[in-house]
Amino acid sequence: MAALGLAASGGNWFSALALGVTLLKCLLIPTYHSTDFEVHRNWLAITHSLPVSQWYYEETSEWTLDYPPFFAWFEYALSHVAKYFDQEMLNIHNLNYASAKTLLFQRFSVIFTDILFVYAVHECCKCIDGKKAGKELTEKPKFILSVLLLWNFGLLIVDHIHFQYNGFLMGLMLLSIARLFQKRHMEGALLFAVLLHFKHIYLYIAPAYGIYLLRSYCFTANKPDGSVRWNSFNFVRLISLGLIVFLVSALSLGPFLALNQLPQVFSRLFPFKRGLCHAYWAPNFWALYNALDKVLSVIGLKLKLLDPNKIPKASMTSGLVQQFQHTVLPSVTPLATLICTLIAILPSIFCLWFKPQGPKGFLRCLILCALSSFMFGWHVHEKAILLAILPMSLLSVGKAGDASIFLILTTTGHYSLFPLLFTAPELPIKILLMLLFTVYSISSLKTLFRKEKPLFNWMETFYLLGLGPLEVFCEFVFPFTSWKLKYSFLPLLLTSAYCAVGITYAWFKLYVSVLTDPPVSKTKKQ
C-alpha cells in the first residue's frame, strides 16, 4: 500500500488515475451482471473440460462459443486460474452458476486484463504532440486524453457492470494504433492480426489497416503532388506483412483446419440467422428506418390505408433476438446491409489512398470504418459504438473541430448504452458516471480549446441538452403512466431514435471534415 502511495505521490498523475479507476472497478463488483457473465462462465467450462475438437460443437448451454480461437484459448488460460477459486464454475452442466467466488474471479479477471488497456493508453499519450501544453496539469492534452480513455463511461459500464472483456481488446487496438503512430508498422500489424483472432468484430476496421499499410508502408515514396509513386513499391515489406497475418491466422485457425472444422467455426462466428437489429435497436441508420416504418404503419392504420390483419405482430419488448418485419417500407436483407456498409466505407478508403495524411489520416479512416459499419451493419450491438468512441478520443484533444464531433458522438453514444442497465440499484450509478464523464469531457475540452470558436452551435447544444428530459421521461415519468403496458417499447424506441439522430449527425460531420480537409503539405508529412 505504501508503495502505491509512493508511486502516486511523486507527481505521477498517470498511475494515480489508473489506480483510481481500478479501485472504482473493484467497487463495481457487487453490481448487476448480464447474461454475458454466464456466457463467459460457460466458455470457461467448455474450454477447460472439453478437447479442442469439441469447442465449437458443444451446445449444452444456449450460449455457445462464438468468438474466434484466440479468445477461446484466452478462456482456457483463465480457467486454469479459475480452478483455484471455485472448481464448480468449470462444470459445463452447471448452468447459471454464480457463486460468490465465481463472481469475484470473473470480475477480477476483467479488472486484471485491463492492465493491457492501461498500458495502451500510456503509449497513446506519448503519440500526442503536446505543443499546446498549458502550465496547469489538468489542461494538458495528455492528461485529458488519459482521463477520457481510462475513465471512459462506456467501457466501465459494459465491462465492469454488464460484463464483457472489451478492456484488453480495446487495449490491443489502441496499442496497435500507437505502434503505427510510432512508425513500428510491423508490430502494429501483428497486434491487429492477433486482435482479429480474439474478436472478429474488429474486421470492420480492417480495411483501414489494410489500405494504410499498403499505401503508406509498402509504397515508400510519393510523387510531388501526393499521388502514389508506383515504382517505389517495397516488395519485402508486403511479404513480411503477409507473413505476419498468415502466421497469426495459421496459429489461430490451423488446428481447426487440421480437424476439418473450419466451416463449423465460421458458422458460429457469423450467425446471419439473427435479425437486422438487436432486441434493443442500436442507434444507427436502421433504427431510424424501423422507427419511420413504425410511424408510417401507425399513420396508415389511423387513415385506414393498411389492413390491421395483415400487420405482423412483432413486439420489440422481449429480450429475445428476433426478426422484425417491416410493414410499410421494404424489408432489409443481410446482403443489402453489407452493400450499404461497403458503400459507406468506400469514400474514406479512397481518401486514405489518394490523400494520405500519415497516421492521423489512418486514424480518421479507422473511425469512419467503425462508424459506417455501426451505421449500416447487420445485427449491430449498441456496445459496438465503443469501437468508434475510443479511437476518436485520440483525435479529440488535437483539434477543436474533432473535439466537437467527439463530444456529440460520445455523449449520444454513451447515452444509448443506458438500456443495458435497467435494474434499479444501477440507475444512480449509470447516471452519476455518465454525468461525471460528460461534465468532465465537455468542460475540459472547452477549456483546452477556449481560444477557438465555441465547440457547439445552438442546435447541437439544444440536442445534447435534450438527452436530460429524455432520460427523465423514459426512466422516471413513463413507468408511472398508463402507457406502460400498452406501449412498453416506447422508451427504447425513443432512446434509440433520438441517439441515432446524433450519431448519424456526428458520422456525417466527420465524413465531411475528412473529405473536405485540405491535404497536408508534403514537407510537413515527411
Added chain:
Amino acid sequence: MEKWYLMTTVVLIGLTVRWTVSLNSYSGAGKPPMFGDYEAQRHWQEITFNLPIKQWYFNSTDNNLLYWGLDYPPLTAYHSLLCAYVAKVINPDWIALHTSRGYESQAHKLFMRATVLIADLLIYIPAVVLYCCCLKEMSTKKKVANALCILLYPGLILIDYGHFQYNSVSLGFALWGVLGVSCHWDLLGSLAFCLAINYKQMELYHSLPFFCFLLGKCFKKGLKGKGFVLLVKLACTVVASFVLCWLPFVTEKEQTLQVLRRLFPVDRGLFEDKVANIWCSLSVFLKIKNILPRHTQIKISFCFTFLSLLPACIKLILQPSPKGFRYTLVTCALSFFLFSFQVHEKSILLVSLPVCLVLNEIPFMSTWFLLVSTFSMLPLLLKDDLLMPTVVTVVAFFIACATSFSIFEKTSEEELQLKSFSVSVRKYLPCFTFLPRVIQRLFLMSAITMVLLTLMTVTLDPPQKFPDLFPVLVCFVSCLKFLFFLVYFNIIIMWDSKSGRNQKKTD
C-alpha cells in the same frame, strides 16, 4: 470559480463511491431477532409514523423500548417520520406497526440507501464544498483536491452507506456550524450547531469548542459593549432553536425527563463492544467495569475527560481564532472519545470531521489519523461483511491524499507545525532535532501494524482461549495511536500563538 467543473467531477466521484459502497451488505442483514442499525432506523420510522408523538420515547405495548427504542434527540425522530411518509407512499408494509419488524427486501434496502444519499447530498456535501471554496491562500486546484480527499474519507462512507447510519446529517450540520462561526455568521453557525446536537447527542463532543470560541469572541469585543449584545443574541438563538426542536416534549416535565433518560443511558456501562478508548484498552489488564461501582466510573471518566480538554479550551477562550478553533475541536472530540463514559466505536467519526478540516494544514498527520480512525472500526466493518469496500475505499483515500498533498514530502518540522515546539525544547535540549524522523518512522510502523493486523484478522482464526484476540488488539493499537495524536494536537494548540507572536516580532 473558473474551475467549477473540477469541483463538480469531485462531487460526482464522491457520490459514485458512496452509492457503490451502498450496494454492499448492511449491519444485521438477515440476522434475527435483533438485526442491526439498519433495522433500528426502519423501526424508528415505524414508531414515529404509527404512534402519537407523546409515546415515542415511552415504553408501551406498541413501543418496546428494549427492541431498538428511540434513543436519539427529536430531530432524528422527525427525520424518521419524514422518511416514513415517503415509505408509506411506496410500500406501506415497510412501516406497518408490529408486522414490519425485521422487514428486509431489495426494494427496501434501495429506499433506505437512497434516504442516506439524499440527506448527505443536501447537508454534508454542500458544506464540504463550501468549506473548501472558503479556504484562503490556496489555488483552485488545491481546493478541489482538498474537497476530493474530504469526500473520500472512508470512515464516514463505510458507516453511513455500509453499516447504515445518518452521521452525515449531524456531522454536516456541525460543519455548517463551523463554517458559520468561522465566517462571522455567528448566529447562523450556532443555529446549525444546535440542529446538529438535536440530531445526535454525540455532537456534544464538539460543543465545548463552540462555546469557548464564541465566548472568546464576546470577550474580545468587550463584555460591556458589543460583546454583551452578541452573547445575548447567541443565547437567544440557542435557546430558541432548542425550544423549537423540543416543542412537543417541553410542555410536560415527565416527557422531557424521559427523553433525556433515553438520550443518556447511564446504565449501559462504561463502554460498548470494542472501542479504541482508554477504558476498553485498560480492561485488557484491569476490568474497571466490574471492579468499581458505576457512579465512581462516571466520576473518574468525567474527571479525565475534563482535565484532558481543559488546557485547549482555556487557550481558545483567551485567544479565539478560527485556526485554534479547528484544532480545539479535534482535541476536545478526541478527549471525549478516549476518556468519556459510554463511547461507541463509531464516535471516532466526530474526531475525524475536524481532522478533515485541518487536512490542508497538516496533510501528513491528518491522513495518518484518518487512516487509523478507519482502522479502529475494523471489527465492526468486518462484522458487517464490508471487507472489500473497506480495503478499496481506504486505498483510494490514501492515494487521493498522497497525490493531492504529496504527503511524504511534507514531514519537516515546519510542515508538521512543530517548529515552535521544537525551538522551545531545544532551549533545554539542543540535540532535539530528530522529531520529524521519529514521526516518519512511527508512521511506517503504524502502517505496517495496521496492514498486518488486518491481514491476520481476515485470514487467521483466533485461538480458542481468546476469541476476541484480534478485535482487542485492533482497539489497543488504535488507542495507543489516538493517545499519541491527542498529545500532538495539544502541542500544536499550546505552541501555536507563540509562533504567531514571534512572527509579529520579526515583522
